[in-house]
Amino acid sequence: MNTLPVAIGLPYVPDWGQLRAFAPELWLIAAIVAVLLTPFFVKKPNAACGWVALVGLLAALVSVFVVGVDGTGEHFRGLMVADPVSVFWKGLLLMFVIGIVLMWFSTTAPTMHQGDGPEFFTLLLGATLGMSLMASTSNLLMLVIAVELASLPSYVLAGFRKTHLAGAEASLKYILFGAATSSIMVYGLSMLYGLYGTLQIDGPGGLAQQIATSGGSALLWMAIFSLIVGLGFKISAVPFHFWCPDVFEGASIEVSAFLSVASKGAGLVLLMRVMMSFASAQAYESTPLLNHLAVLLGVLGAITATVGNTAAFVQRNIKRLLAYSSIAHAGYMLCIVSLLVRGPAVKADLDLASTAAQVVLFYLAVYLFMNLGAFTVAGLIERETGTERIADYAGMGRRSPLMAFCLSACLFSLVGLPPFAGFVAKVNVFWALMQNGSWWWWLVGVIGVNTVLSLYYYVRVIKVMYLDDSSSAPIWPHPLGAGVAVVCAAILVFMLIAFGPINRLAGHYSHFYGVDQTTFTAEFSSSQPPP
Amino acid sequence: MVEFLNNWLLTILIFLPTAGAILVLFARDRDSVRWTALGTTIATFAASLLLFVTFKWDVGNGYGYLEGTGGVVQMVQRASWIKSFNIEYLVGIDGLSFPLVLLSTFICLLACIASWNIQKMTKGYMALFLFLETGILGTFLSLDFFLFYVFFELSLLPMYFLIGIWGGPRKEYAAIKFFLYTLVGSIGLLIVLIGTYLFTRNITGIADVAGGTFDLIKLARPDVQKALGTAGLVGGVAKTFFLLSMLAFLIKVPSVPLHTWLPDAHVEAPTPISMILAAILLKMGGYGIFRIAYPVFPQAAMSLWLLVGIIGVVSIIYGALCAMAQRDFKRLVAYSSVSHMGFVVLGAAMMTPAAVNGALFMMVSHGIISAMMFFVVGIIYDRAHHRELSRFGGLASTMPVYTGFSTVAFFANLGLPGLCGFIGEVMVLLGSFQAAKSDSLLMLGGPGRHTAIMTLAVVACFGVILTAGYMLWTIQRVYFGPQRPEYKSFPEVTQREILVLTPLTVMAILLGILPALFFFVFTDHTVKAWYGLLARLAQTYAGL
Structure with missing residues (x-):
């Protein structure tokens, strides 16, 4: 294994198979180039750029389906991996960003300054590229690049509404926070390199294995902490969440929606990959390192969920409310990530870890539609009425019954009530935690209490829409955006009914490459449904 | 088909x-x-x-x-x-x-x-x-x-x-x-x-x-x-x-x-x-x-029966006392629901066939009576636009048909024999006393339970008296007494209201006089089987 993965001086020519595995990323890059070239051909490039981006994203999504898990393996000399988890995440991400672009057409497009479109979509696609790479890195260097590639465009996107003071503030806050956390992360990762002399995470001689053989040290813990700081910022885990509400409030609505799902999801998938590597290298034994790591993540998740839910109580702005809600949901998912590094080893560990990954992937899939729907409605209402205040939603049940219904569906789903898919996502979470027993029961309790807490503030929005009346005029939302919202609500019901197949799908894709290779291939090649 | x-x-x-x-x-x-x-x-x-x-x-x-x-x-x-x-x-x-x-x-x-x-x-x-x-x-x-x-x-x-x-x-x-x-x-x-x-x-x-x-x-x-x-x-x-x-x-x-x-x-x-x-x-x-x-x-x-029983009895008594203290007509009926549903919980806790049958009957009879009671309250609220008990009085002379229907509902609720409320309460109480017999499921846990079961059953009996108390007092305050001038012009119940009240009244009476034909014939086999199951499970656990 090279100490530096890219040997200097030797020309490296990737073969077709390696490139094919990253076809979605290549399509995204092509789309970025196309978006940049569009203004040369079109006079008013905003909408055209939107369409170009849409086509690029669709092509990338199709390529995800076409390539599928064929390209599973390590590529580019170990810099990147392609595996079922990354494929699943890319599929979700691209679907979501397509939704975001459609949302942009129906909310921000008419008011966006003509000529800003190319920049906007370059940044959006660039961030998307970074987020899909985040799911495919198994190398510290690539990890930093992917995280930065996802972050830097996001900073600019957050402040994209140039005329908004809040946007500038949000962007600045985001940059400062991001810079601080990522420098801490890079510092910690450099320590890892210093300790073990390699940038590879997986594989023989990789970090995970060396850690497993050499055991923990104070320096290692510092490195792990700093990694969690860096990724915790992306996930907006407490106490690295302060940027989240301000950025969501300051940024335009489709950017908030984009960050709420894509940024968190990418961070979670990356965190899962790293944790899974650690745990796998230690054969899922009950080592102190893994035990402490599990407790650390579990406590982080519990605190994140509780802080998110309690802070959401006092919010008056729908975007801030959804920001805190997204923090809470990140907390739930972090609780599940703590299962990946489950300490007490019994036979079915890999199953268990995969189950945890499956739960997170399913949760992300549901969370995507809940948030996309909620943000879309908020964006449409903002466009028609110019307000983000929850109090101004009064009478929405009468003024726009369809939008009020879709938003209510998404919010009930966020609480976790049937007949919406948020319910089964939550059942999944409870199930996975309870299956582990021991101290995870505390997390069950915390999430249970949090669910009741969350009901109050989600229902408060619904209350304003249906119970409070106002004399304001009815509103007619943009049909495209309304379509997105309705589709989201419908999918939420559909995902509850089709919970079995979709969960099985998530289970099929919940395997990481390089994690206990033998079991991995056996598991994945067999067509048996996961337990 | x-x-x-x-x-x-x-x-x-x-x-x-x-x-x-x-x-x-x-x-x-x-x-x-x-x-x-x-x-x-x-x-x-x-x-x-x-x-x-x-x-x-x-x-x-x-x-x-x-x-x-x-x-x-x-x-x-x-x-x-x-x-x-x-x-x-x-x-x-x-x-x-x-x-x-x-x-x-x-x-x-x-x-x-x-x-x-x-x-x-x-x-x-x-x-x-x-x-x-x-x-x-x-x-x-x-x-x-x-x-x-x-x-x-x-x-x-x-x-x-x-x-x-x-x-x-x-x-x-x-x-x-x-x-x-x-x-x-x-x-x-x-x-x-x-x-x-x-x-x-x-x-x-x-x-x-x-x-x-x-x-x-x-x-x-x-x-x-x-x-x-x-x-x-x-x-x-x-x-x-x-x-x-x-x-x-x-x-x-x-x-x-x-x-x-x-x-x-x-x-x-x-x-x-x-x-x-x-x-x-x-x-x-x-x-x-x-x-x-x-x-x-x-x-x-079976081991937590006492807790469940106490919750049931406390609901009966406390609910009745609260109902007695209400000034709002609808709140009174609501608390009376708490009191009556206490019998259901008590019936479950006692786990005898009679008590369970009674609890099931209680659920259905309370369903009919409470629907009727709330509708009766609704009728008067539609006309008076308030529900304060102290401001009512003498409605019997202006709205005799309405008073007739109301009285059926009230008497059914207080458990007058011949109306459906009576059967459920009696069955639950009977079943509770039966639970103190030596062959009941609860007594498997030891003879010391006898006193506790008897106490619960006897206390629950007082609930019936309290119910009669607040119900009769309410009838007196709302329907009887001197006619008040502000209610003189109240129209009698409409045909739509009669359409709702009549089936409820019929059911209240039918279930009251022919409970076996209209009810127990459908539940008895299941309740016996349910009881049989619990008895068998008790043996299962005794052998564990």
Whole structure:
């Protein structure tokens, strides 16, 4: 294994198979180039750029389906991996960003300054590229690049509404926070390199294995902490969440929606990959390192969920409310990530870890539609009425019954009530935690209490829409955006009914490459449904 | 035909109101909305009457509860829903659910007629109303724990809106309070549901529960129960699960001290919704106790009987005392619900066939009486626009027909023999005294329980007296006494109101004089089987 993965001086020519595995990323890059070239051909490039981006994203999504898990393996000399988890995440991400672009057409497009479109979509696609790479890195260097590639465009996107003071503030806050956390992360990762002399995470001689053989040290813990700081910022885990509400409030609505799902999801998938590597290298034994790591993540998740839910109580702005809600949901998912590094080893560990990954992937899939729907409605209402205040939603049940219904569906789903898919996502979470027993029961309790807490503030929005009346005029939302919202609500019901197949799908894709290779291939090649 | 009904009638019953709700959404004007909704509730009621054709009251050998052959559960329809968790779409009916299903369709029909004067957003109201009916029927008919939970929760959402949008001045507070209280219980129930499933996954050696099950029929089977015990669902774990599920159901019932959402919800809800809330939604809690908490956690139920019994008796007495102190007519009726539902909880705690039969009867009779009482209150509120007891008086002379109907409701509620309220109370009390006999299930735990059982039963008897006290006092304050000038011009009950009151009155009398023919014939076999099951489970656990 090279100490530096890219040997200097030797020309490296990737073969077709390696490139094919990253076809979605290549399509995204092509789309970025196309978006940049569009203004040369079109006079008013905003909408055209939107369409170009849409086509690029669709092509990338199709390529995800076409390539599928064929390209599973390590590529580019170990810099990147392609595996079922990354494929699943890319599929979700691209679907979501397509939704975001459609949302942009129906909310921000008419008011966006003509000529800003190319920049906007370059940044959006660039961030998307970074987020899909985040799911495919198994190398510290690539990890930093992917995280930065996802972050830097996001900073600019957050402040994209140039005329908004809040946007500038949000962007600045985001940059400062991001810079601080990522420098801490890079510092910690450099320590890892210093300790073990390699940038590879997986594989023989990789970090995970060396850690497993050499055991923990104070320096290692510092490195792990700093990694969690860096990724915790992306996930907006407490106490690295302060940027989240301000950025969501300051940024335009489709950017908030984009960050709420894509940024968190990418961070979670990356965190899962790293944790899974650690745990796998230690054969899922009950080592102190893994035990402490599990407790650390579990406590982080519990605190994140509780802080998110309690802070959401006092919010008056729908975007801030959804920001805190997204923090809470990140907390739930972090609780599940703590299962990946489950300490007490019994036979079915890999199953268990995969189950945890499956739960997170399913949760992300549901969370995507809940948030996309909620943000879309908020964006449409903002466009028609110019307000983000929850109090101004009064009478929405009468003024726009369809939008009020879709938003209510998404919010009930966020609480976790049937007949919406948020319910089964939550059942999944409870199930996975309870299956582990021991101290995870505390997390069950915390999430249970949090669910009741969350009901109050989600229902408060619904209350304003249906119970409070106002004399304001009815509103007619943009049909495209309304379509997105309705589709989201419908999918939420559909995902509850089709919970079995979709969960099985998530289970099929919940395997990481390089994690206990033998079991991995056996598991994945067999067509048996996961337990 | 009968074959088809056997397979599909329950599914049709559950989803017919949903279909109606969708039709309502496409209706053009207010009248067509109303008539579509009424047509749907009539159709659902008619479909539920078909149950008389298919429901076999005499099956079951009085011993095997819920078992395939010789069991009392019938008209079972099952389809795999979520394969990886063995969750099924599983519906079926037995003597526990049969009366409640009929009660639900009956009350929903009457509540729909009572909703005729809803002017605000009629379309939304009727759609939610019908959606609620689906949730209710689904809860009573599903035999899969997961499916039960989904329907149990499903009934929350429409109720929140129905109270919150069409309610009185403090509707928002009442609606969110109702929602939060119920959700607290539901989360506990969700934990129980998943936890039980995880234990069933550890069972080995029983082929049809391999890989875990949510099937309530299987969960209550003695061999599965025994295997669950070996798998670790005993002692503290079982007690925790029992208490968590009881929490969910006792909030719904509601029992003291978890009852405070009820008076608020009732006072604020519009009259038809109060009728449904009191007559049906509370029964979902009682039904859950009999369907889930006791058969699935029998050992914990038998060891925690005293707690449940005390909760029941305290609800009876405290509810009655609170009712006596109310100044608001509707609050009084609400607290009287708390008091009467206490008998249901007491009946469950005593676990004798008579007590359980009585508790089931109590649920149905209270369903009829409370719907009638709330409608009676609604009528006077429509005219007087207030509900203060002290400001009423002498209504008997201006509204004699109304007073006649009211008196039937009041006397039924206070338990006058010949009316339906009497039978349930007597059966529960009788069953409670029987529980003190040496051959009862509770006495298996030792002779020392005799005193405690007798005390509970005797204290519960005082509830009957208290009920008579506040009911008679209310009649006196509202209907008798000198005529007040401000009520002189009140119109007599309208034909629509008579249309609602008459069937309720008829049922109150019929159930009162012919309880066996109209009720016990349908439940008795199931209750015996239910009791037989618990007795067998007691032996199972004694041998463990």
